[in-house]
Amino acid sequence: MPIRTFTPSRRTLLGASAAAVAAAVTGVAPVGAAERPSAHSDARLRRLIASMTLEEKVGQLFVMRVYGHSATAPDQADVDANLKETGVRNAAELISKYHVGGIIYFAWAHNTRDPHQIADLSNGIQKAGLAEHHRIPLLISTDQEHGIVARVGKPATLMPGAMALGAGAFRRGTRDAREAARIAGRELLALGIRQNYAPVADVNVDPANPVIGVRSFGSVPESVAALVAAQVKGYQGAGIATAAKHFPGHGDTKDDSHDQLPHIDHTRQEWEALDAPPFRAAIAAGIDSIMTAHIVVPSLDPAEDPATLSHPILTGVLREQLGYGGVVVTDSLGMQGVRTKYGDDRVPVLALKAGCDQLLNPPNLAVAWNAVLAAVKGGELTEARLDESLLRILRLKARRGLFDRPYVTHRGVDRTVGIRSHLAAADRIADATTTLLVNEGGLLPLSRRRHRRVLVVGVDPASPSGTTGPPTSVLAASLTQLGFTAMALSTGSAPSRAKIDEAVAAARAGADAVLIATRNVSATSAQRTLVAELVAVGVPVIALAVQNPYDVAHLTGLGVRAHLAAYSWTDVEMRAAARVLTGKVRPSGRLPVPVQRADDPLKVLFPVGRGLCF
Template sequence: MVDVKKLPLDIKIGQMIMAGFPSKYYDGNMEELIEAEKIGNFILFADNMGNKNEVMELTRSIQKKLEECIGISGIISTDQEGGMVTRVREGVTVFSSNMAFAAANEYKSTFKEGKIVGEELRSLGINMNIAPVMDVNCNPKNPVIGCRSYGDDPESVSKLGIELIKGLKEKGVIAVAKHFPGHGDTSMDSHLSLPVVNHDIKRLQEVELLPFKNAIAEGADAIMSAHVLFPKVEPDKVPATLSNKVLTGLLKNKMGFKGLIVTDCMEMKAIADFYGSDKAAVKAIIAGADLICISHSKEVQKKCVKAIKAAVLNGQISEERIDQSVKKILQIKGKYNIDCNLERNSSSKDNKAFAEKISSKSITILKDNRNLIPLKGKVVSISTRAVALTGAEDKIKTENSFCHRLNSVCKGHEFEIPMNPGDDLIKGILEKCSEADRIVIGIYNASVNKNQIKLVEEISKVNPNIILVSLRNPYDILSFKEISTYVNAYEYTELSIKSTIKVLKGEIKAEGISPVKICM
């Protein structure tokens, strides 16, 4: 074990930074971060991911340079949540969203998922998964969590999230439960603004905090903070990431968490626009954070390092406080043996079959009052394309739209629409719908894209044989109470498209159970 007190201050500060970068390859940008700034940990996004061999070469190059310059291996992390937030897509098993896993209701499914994801990530040189999402999604208008959550029941969220943590841990990957104290009851995206949760501590303990409390009891090693205001806990209107009352008073002291506190990205607008990333990095450390995530800009990363060093030198942060975090970071690096890649043993064919099984079991028919499933006769297929809707998502690369894939097996008419189709397009679609036996419409967050609602309303005037498939927000049904047939797929991915079409054609039975309560 490295003697923390003997490490130079620059290296200790670098151990407390987790930085992102724009390239698929080790380059001069990375060289500068490691050599000049002594940054000791990195986070990978979709833009960093090439094929399997390229990812392995990238992580090997990072670790080699870290060993040469710093002498300490690095945490290399990513957000492999499943569903719409899946960074690695080539050479690994792609899984459904958390809400789909909850809907599938398969015993120990997330434990098995965690083992598969853990084994595959470690074989690529990635040793931290910033997952699971432990937020309880109890706000239908939540724009950023939604299907990333396991649902609106805190006990179910606890159980499924903890099983994922155990599976990842078994395969040598550090799991990070997020977003503490809970991002589930917000109506803003913290990538874009500063959300507020106004619940008192009693309600927080019963709902938002319960999954984190249970995860801590089961040995969770890392928790990520939320850029969210909790005024009943922190009356000074400081977001959780920057609040001593939240990170130290609540998480460490009251809840007894002794592991690694990781911040969400300090370049998100909830922090950058209101506090400044560099000043906030200092505040986060004072509040109790151990690992400061700065995901994108080298200039911001350098400013944060400079600000932290200045805060130590001027006495705003004691070096003993820095040592506390660095000791924890080095302990977790040793615990997970991060200085070596682990070989993959499981069968990719079996893993893919398991992923398809969960996806198939997750598809949920909320109602089919007119018995429109399975499909018969002339079918009109309508949908948007999949697009990124939140700051948490990368550019989506779904090969074909839902309507195109459905029409390829139904041989009717297809209409790929924008998120908000115009009146002329709606009118053109109506002409093909009047004589159809079935009209299948894949809606995509229709509650905030009102012309999707208008399209459905206009079609229903000429033909009631409408099957709505929600390809994202499970609460969209609240905008379509008069439609007779409604299906929830919980995500817009190749996996969910395939499973949904099987259900619509009657090839498999829809077994999904809604993980959220919907008051009709």
């Protein structure tokens, strides 16, 4: 079903059931009921819970980070980091001491060096968990959103991110989003990772949003809902638990919850119309888990507690109003947004009282673990309340086959991760995402006769896991492979006078065209100065936004001949952009968000659905 380009009426969405919304936006009946555990499996899980000690029950609620490439023999620097943060040497000791129910992988924690290492780490973690008295497998998770957020890098297949998929969906419907999730899910499964904190279900209403942006599928609630449901089906069809995030919706804020506590001022009616549809669709699609947001939404909770700690939001809205019965996982408890109002000892207790099940990545595990234990012993929390969360978590583990198939193999990795068909699919999906916004005088596609020598300048942001090099280098290499002579010159996101002069001199030295990669341009950005001075050289200038597509608003009027949006600077999207620039592929992406004018943000420069072809 193609993605529609209009915003649905609030009357249509208000009061609609989760099943009705999902059926409307996906054309597929909900599958959640088919994945409910049988009475027999529930009985077995209840007996398991009844046999656990209180300490084991508390531990099963936590999902924790751990440093190192190995469960038992990490590098000494990682041993030191573990001792400093958790008082244990490695993952096996973490499991033995705290009985944690899950571990989250990060690249910066050295968990994801290469596919065989990841598989061995996963197996070591499962061996440690199954060696415990109750032989409970761990739920290993990560944030593999793709695009600008990816913890597992090459040679795994890296797909276009959410907003890029939203751009491609105008012509291709939801099938690419579902296929991308299915492929990514298969590869995560082969690595022993069974829960992915994706898809992002936030509707990116505010262009200045510093934390969501291109991690969102777009600004139209119905379209976001359709793509969220498609990815839920893709991931979970591959055997991976998903986590729609960040409930109740983090798309309309200028604040980053990593650093502060954002406020969302939507009325209840606005929340129903703008933020709720993707979560309703995810629930109807049978989603395994939903991640909370560290945001304040006064219309949903007048007490103005962070949603992660809000009983009215998590129990009243999510559980009771939306009818969600699956696992609720907190966003990282180390983020400042959830720590602003309460101390680290109160946060995990209040999260459980609000309705959370999994407590993700507290800054101090000993403090959090002991606080929950003390709350039960002191009567603030009941053991029965813990049992409710445990049953939901164990159901998820059973549904995803962890009790039956906890281990993975190198052979499975080699047959699945980064295989040729997956890489080809990633390129095919990316080809549909690049969006052409301006093409004055029919400059594009570039001609090898008139534009053979291309100077590629611009930003080279810190490389996400999906890159082999800076985007300027990847673009130049891709253009060269397509028959052009391209040279890369990194000028950065805040080019100095010396860098601007160097780029201008390079353009004058014989470039037939200049391609500038921009990222998050503002009215006072030195990137604007660079663009203006390159235009003044007299050669055609092309601007490619490699993150948010709003850059064009701040570059309009400077004389740039062509503007494109790629939505990320990962290799797969840079290669696709090069194919569009040279006419190897026709541009077919469409804006999934509106671009407002820089001089008057109340007016739209380019509407949702904008996208040129040639």
